[in-house]
Amino acid sequence: MRRLSGSGVVVALVLLGGCQGVQSALDPAGDQAGGIAGLFWLFLGVLGAIYLLVLVLLVGALLGLRQRAATERRLTGLLTAWAGGTTIIILGLTAFSYGTDARITRLGDDAELTIEVTAKQFWWQVKYVEPQPSRSFETANEVYLPVGVPVRFILKSQDVIHSFWIPNLHGKTDLIPGRVNETSITARRAGVYRGQCAEFCGFQHAHMALDAVAVPAPEFEAWRESRLKPAPTPTPEDQLRSEGLQVFLTSPCVMCHTIRGTSASSRVGPDLTHVAGRRTIAAGALPYSRGNLGGWIVNPQSIKPGSQMPDIQLEPDQLQALLAYLDSLT
Amino acid sequence: MSSRCHDCVGVALALGLAVAMAALTASCEREERDTKAPPESQISVSSVALSPLQPGEASAPPGGSHRSIEENAFNLAQGKQLYTWFNCSGCHAHGGGDIGPALMDDQWLYGSEIENVYATIVQGRPNGMPSFRNRIPDQQVWQIAAYVRSMSGLTPATASPSRSDEMQNKPAEQSMPRQEPKDTHP
16 A cells, blocks of 8 residues: 555656646746646646545445435435535636636736737747837847736737747737737746747747746846847958858848848848847757857758748858857847 | 349449549649759849840740749749838839839830849849849749739739738739730730
């Protein structure tokens, strides 16, 4: 018996271990996800207890433990109690569900920060919106959040329906073309969480991820100040990077990408002003490294077939110069 | 004897059904989406003729092999997206023309074949058309060129785009009546 209960504990621990992680609704790191996880455990507990009760009664009936003949009146009483209990439990759970929903919705009312996320096939355009335009800036496939600060998300889509989902922080909200949706996130625990498009959106839906990085407020302010700066122009002595910038401005890169501080200002693809400061490239398809970036530039259609980034033909010298320049954009 | 014949009829029926099913499912094959640049599509711009007139014996007219690009719905849809993204609409609007010439009519100053449109995009043209050489990858230029032809109904209706994201003030490319190019039939 002891061995049995021991292995039961081990199995339960292994199962619960699966709940931890960077992309898990059962490992909440924010108020909204906490409310939803609370609901989940409440429903699981109540309904699990009822399920066990039914099983016990069923086994009892099968084994014929109760030999007394039930009277008509007794049966009626039991059935009434059962139906009444079911009604009360369902209404109670419904009330909890509505209550949590209303509480979570109100959490965004006093948001101090607004982030506009536009979903595109197959990446996320992220804009930190401030009333003062010079304080606004754009990045891609990453959101930095200050811990403890309610953040409002404005959600848009350029092409098809996508869904914004960072399981550790909140439930899903769809991004619908021609419509503006809103949600809010209040992170409570610093860490890196993984967001993922949760509505099938085409060829590379699975490779449409988003890094959510929750950091303490002072660290967030430092990050924001660094992102507001335009890209530094390479000094004339730095020949390799100067050449890299020239390659960028005279190749297909310039048709789609912006680097603030240069004449590249197209808004089709991700803003690359601080590309080397991101954790991943191509919406989470690859971790950021100079080598991965090089592979992505010359052969994106093998890494992420169907993405809008075309294969770029560059001479090896040009590619090395371009990589040296892009890698300096931290 | 009669029961054996029964079997024959059953087997024959099953075989016939299987053949019919195979024939039907074969037609369900999806259109190929070639997301990588096909190397055979490379042509040198200098080989494109701007005029259909030639002294002596006429050589093969431009066209032929590259026509297959515009029989592919994916290519035309990509071309349509790129047409807006690369700001072709900034001068040509959505076909009606603005400071650039209209693209949905039957007038072609520099030829109506897909190779001509390709050359126009790559080389640029006097009085305003920029050269996009080394700025737009080859495959995308072909896609845009194919889409430009679809605007005046020159591409197969089965492949042309059927709707637009912006407000429509003209028929979709798919239902555009074919505007027979004037230049090729002087």
